[in-house]
Amino acid sequence: MGRYVARRLLQMIPVFLGTTLLIFLMVYTLPGDPVRGLFGDKGADPATLAAMRHQLGLDQPILQQYWNYMSGIVLHGDFGDQIASGRPVTDVLGDAFPVTFRLAGMAFVIEIVIGIGLGMIAGLRAGRLTDNVILVFTLLIISIPVFVLGFIVKTVFAFQLGWIDPNVSSDAKWGELLAPAIVLGSLSLAYVARLTRTTMAENLRSDYMRTAIAKGLPKRRIVGVHLMRNSLIPVITFLGTDLGALMGGAVVTEGLFNVKGVGGTIYESIVKREGTTLVGLVTILVLVYLLMSLIVDLLYAVLDPRIRYA
């Protein structure tokens, strides 16, 4: 087990280098210059442009820039400065991540509780009316784009009923994040529900279930331990990668509800050609992904001893 974890952690290094280099190169190939962009319609004088580029190290070859940047991160934990604002990227990340962690965390909890809950109900009553209602409901959610859903939530609950504020304030309190979290989590929620339902319905018919019932175990134990434990493996796999997706994919939701998180910062960094900020963000997202898939793999072992690695 220990060796397995170590190997997984070592695998992170090439993935980490590969993704950051890719992002670096991609931003570099986009047309448009972050420094020139600061001047807008008014035009820039070449000397100032060159001086600014030089100060930021943008006049060096791209691989040299990449090397400087990566050695900064690895050796000093320094993510560089933002081109426009001159703020350290670590500050920018420090502002953006806590908010998004909270938003993604809430969406995640909603997704687990409601998703698995609905899935269980549907799975246990496969083929009956409740099951069909839940299937139609999840289909509906899957087919509505996030921005439409967000817009509907805002229109109904903020403008017509007046229950919530239309936008999240700069403090991003828990209560304010509820609406965007529901919107953000809804799509995955539908997938989780369907996934749970299918595996449960399948496992209900399996031999060990029949044995468990034949043994006369109480229903709570049959469902809670025997059925759930085996049915959750694919769901956990999905949830693991989904947390990363929730954090990175919050661009639309965050924009819609004016949440100052990772999604908006990613979008902004692309538009402003802020390579360093973007790489910093993505680096952390990559780490989240890697960590989550590690946790998922470890959870497998807990759920099903047969999958345990040597």
Added chain:
Amino acid sequence: MRGAKSAKWVAGAAIIALAATACGDGDDNADKGGAKGAVNADGIFSVEVGEPQNPLQPANTMESNGSIVTDAIFSQLVDYDPSGKLEMINAESVDTKDSKLWTIKLKKDWKFHDGTPVTAESYVKAWNWAANIKNAQTNASWFADIKGFADVHPEDPKAKPKADAMSGLKIVDDSTFTVELNNPLPYFSYKLGYTVFSPLPESFYADPKAAGQKPVGNGAYKFVSWDHKKQIKVVRNDDYKGADKAKNGGVIFKNYTTLETAYEDLKSGNVDVLRQIAPKDLPVYRSDLGDRAVDKPYSAIQTLGVAMYTKQWKNTDPKVLQGLSMAIDRDTITKTVLQGTREPATGWVAQGVLGYQPNVAGDVTKYNPTKAKALIKEGGGVPGNKIYIQFNADGGHKEWVEAVCNSITQATGVACAGDSKADFQADLNARDAKQVKSFYRGAWVLDYPVNANFISDLFRTGAAGNNGFFSNKDLDKKIKAADSAATLDESVKGYQEIEKELVKYMPTIPLWYYKVNAGYSEKVQNVQYAQDGDPILTQVQVKK
């Protein structure tokens, strides 16, 4: 980049510029609805902004999200009164005999927010610092008029500065300094109202980077805090000696990523003053806000820039451009596609600027398909018979570009297509690299309210704003002559003559002037907008 501004100048300019719907004169006596409620002189209100692009260093702040904040924190030497005449703010006097050597006397007893006095040195040192290439300030080129600028800011990007200070700046005593220019420039004193000419306290130089995060100024508001991407807070400076003292307790600049969310917050009372309404809400904002809806012109113009270096325009008769200009139905497009947010342009200098002349372009900006066709034919036709209009897709320009194209094609039969660039950065890139196919979307907001700003900075050979690389020796000569005129009046007149002549060259095709379409909450009153389109913060009153 936003220009110099002043409460008084602006309100007055609004009258000159006609439309002044209800904004009366900006002074104490006339605020509409002023009698409605008692005013809380210490009340704090909030304004919608985006996150400033740069640190809040006056010489580094070019875009509007930052300049609205630096303008609140820093006061300059001068401002403008309603008739466009200079008004002294931090300066006691700005004198010159030959427009070349300027003597500036400061008012006594002015202090920075940290308590240190504002002296001649505060200005001279700040300007030298900002102009120095080593400090790479985006607005450094504003000091190019001053003698010795080339020594601290060599043109060749690789050259090292020869000196640390400009030889043209001399401190006479604590409250007097002189500025010697390379050439006479009658409207130099007008430029002094721009943020870049702000003084800086001694503490700035210890750590300029930190000072950009926590600016100490000499203006009507004191900086309190900057919570990045959330808000910037400033409070009234009670020791402020200037005439434009704040009528409220302070301002919170609230950060919004989209105009739509800001408008929703305005309706639910979470933000007090907007600078612009999102296109989506334009059709309803007047009925939503009633008399709190704002709709007035400001000094900015949108044009079709002509890529003069292309095969298409290099040797083409300007008559063709005149013809194309006449094929654009500005009235209909501004009313329908742009929903009344713009006003058809009739010249190259925007309204509310010293030397603005209505209808200077004559027939060229009037829609006339028959004449348009005739002119294009006379000029030898459009090479290739197809034109492109380059624009950035992230700025909401697609709709009007299509409308302009349709109008041109319908009127003249010249094929026309939009040439969309993914975003503003890519758009600028193509302009700098001389890759524009025929036209590009251009825009200009005033820096200082003199017509030279709309001509010299755009059409002079080599000017930074001359993205179309227009060049005409005759015009350059006339610009030089106007710049070296003996008095401001003569200079303005000189530029008026030049503007009249632009019809012959058509360096750009004027489209329309911008308007402020904004609104404010029930919590505030006396909200007016300056000629640069920003709300005049010091005049806003918070209701009890």
